[in-house]
Amino acid sequence: MSVPFSVLDLTPVVSGSTSGQALRNTLDLARHAERLGFHRYWLAEHHAMPGIASSATAVLIGQVAAATSALRVGSGGIMLPNHAPMVVAEQFGTLEALFPGRIDLGLGRAPGTDQATARALRRSPDALSVDDFPEQVVELRAYFDAASKVTPAAGNEPPVWLLGSSGYSARLAGLLGLPFAFAHHFSAENTVPALALYRESFRPGALREPYSMIGVSVTAAETDEAAREMAAPQALAFLRLRQGNPGLMPTPEETAAHPYTPLERQMIDARLADQVIGGPETVRRQMDALIERTAVDEVMVTTMVYDHADRLRSYDILAELYQDALAPSPA
DSSP states (O other): OOOOEEEEEOOBOBTTOOHHHHHHHHHHHHHHHHHHTOSEEEEOOOOSOTTBOOOSHHHHHHHHHHHOSSOEEEEEEEEGGGSOHHHHHHHHHHHHHHSTTOEEEEEEOSOSSOHHHHHHHHSOGGGOOSTTHHHHHHHHHHHTSTTOOOTTTTTOOOOEEEEESSHHHHHHHHHHTOOEEEOTTTOGGGHHHHHHHHHHHOOOSSOSSOOEEEEEEEEEOSSHHHHHHHHHHHHHHHHHHHTTOOOSBOOHHHHHHOOOOHHHHHHHHHHHHTSEEESHHHHHHHHHHHHHHHTOSEEEEEOOOSOHHHHHHHHHHHHHHTGGGOOOOOO
């Protein structure tokens, strides 16, 4: 099945390493993804999470764009309620002016953090509601109008995407005629209904036809067993996040030694069940089935494993499996 493949990166910080190394790994992975022929490379906004270093998302997008030459680079996404729309317009207008035709602005309405951190970001409890998200999107896009006085946003609007894990943003993206990206990697049960709602709600706007993408967690290795072992640390990191104890991604040894309770095992099994994990044949079979079931126009892959070399290899395997969908760049 031939659809474009892209990359979602949270810039993971692993046990025994540093944020600086995580950021350098992001630049290395972006260059690697471009050589393999992945279509776009998005960074995610999260705050006050020790294991994620992509919080200054616009800054990191600029670094990734500068380190590559043709790859589309963007946000997956900017959590708009955390920011004044005009500031986001200035940041992404700057990026679009510097890297014309290569920037994407993906927008979400969740805080991407806890309520205390959200208050620190927004500086006012009055700004904590997400109910005004549609108005914020409209306001933001107005700053990109050529007649706007907001420089360098005026005349430098990148493609705007709406991101979501429920039907709310799906419907809004459809009504505004915008492309829509669904977070299948943490809300798999809502994927098909949300995509259907997006297509049913679509009205021509920025796009003439609907365009959908899903984010999928993928761990590919030489064998199914190796892939399951590689996927285990990120599952434990997610479990700790859900338990209110976020931290660095644990080592494989720490993961194996963790005294899992039956409930924790159940939570981890449920988490891994929605991911694509395995050797090449398993990954191809699961990915093909997912693309067919969702009828998406593009797939965005996120791979969170402890070892950076394993992460590079996982994308290598995916590129080998879908050579017809990727256009490798010259070395």
